[in-house]
Amino acid sequence: MLIAQLTDLHIAAGRRLAYRKVDTAGALEKAIDHVMALVPRPDVVLFTGDIGDLGTAEEYALVGEILAKLTIPYFMVPGNHDRRGPLRAAFPHATPVANGAGFVNYVVDDFPLRLIALDTLDEGRAGGILLPAQLDWLQRVLSDGTDRDCAIFMHHPPFRTGIAHMDAQNLGAGADELARIVAEHRDTIRAVFCGHIHRPIHTIWSGVPVMVGPSVAHQVALDLRADGPSAFVMEPPGLHLHVWDANAKSLTTHLSYIGRYDGPHPFFGPDGKLIV
Incomplete structure (x- = not known):
């Protein structure tokens, strides 16, 4: 099973540039073209929040136009730049929660790896x-007796990354209880996928x-000083590809850069022969 994870799109209405510099709509178009050209093609795409920049219906309408080219099943959780109501109204198929539900928490059981969406x-x-009700819901899902291997996807990371200005706005209330639940079910939870930091980070x-x-x-600047200022940089954009091997019960994550770069070039030795 191949999972593509895209995050922190920050689409603005009217294709407004983020920070008067970043063409986020154009970046999403390139990302979708990249995903659709992958071989093998992913089985599912997970969007881990900040789909819009202000969370308006106009932003999500533009996202929907761009995602019309994405013929792979996809699912979403909201980020801090999103709003639940407009997001769910625009993408009911990608946020499959019951009518009247207060949060975008749901389970996708259509794939070899169970996918659990958490709304932070x-x-x-x-x-x-x-909130406690969400954590109770997660505990019930993980304790339903199926014992399926699963992955949780959500926006805010639950750990400190060392990028101080982002750590100040990571998962706060509920993080300790989430840690307890995850530790209790670590035999079936194979990974937690997050966004928010705009950088590839693993722990x-x-x-x-x-x-x-x-x-x-766009990326958050890599600055591990305790007083490092809030800043972004234009590093090569990318996405994560998560490979789930159900037989080996292993999950491997690859960073896939978006864009055209020189190569691939075959390796040749000093004698001019191909190295295999």
Whole structure:
């Protein structure tokens, strides 16, 4: 099973440039072309939040236009730049929760790896939150007796990355209880996929691998100083490709850069012969 993870699109209405510099709509178009050209093609695409920049219906309408070329099943969770109501209205198939549900929490059981969506949005705030009702829901899902291998996908990372201005707005309330639940079910939770930081970051948290995906548009500057300022950089955009091997019960993550770069070139030795 091949999972493509795209995150932090930050699409603005009217194709407005983010920070008066970044063409996020154009970046998403390139990302979708990249995904559709992959061989093998992914089985599913996960969008881990910040689909829009302000969370308006106009933004999501533009996202929908761009995603019309994406013929692969895809699912979404909101990020801190999103709003639940407009997001669900625009993408009901990608946020399959029951009518009247207060959060975008759901389970996708259509693939060899079970996918569990967690909504960490605290509307109006940059940091994330998981309320007791959501954590109870997660515990029930993980304890339903199926014992299926699964991956959780959400926006806010639950651990400190060392990028101070982003750590200040990571998952806050509920993080300790989430850690307890994940540790309890670490035999079936194969990974947690997050966004928010705009950089590829990996760690082991509560006994489970956590992968933060890079933004498809722009990156947060890598600055590990305690007083490092908030800043973005225009590094090569990318996405994560997660490979799930159900037989080996292993998950491998690859960073796939978006764009055209020189190569691939075959390797030749000093004697001019192809190295295999």
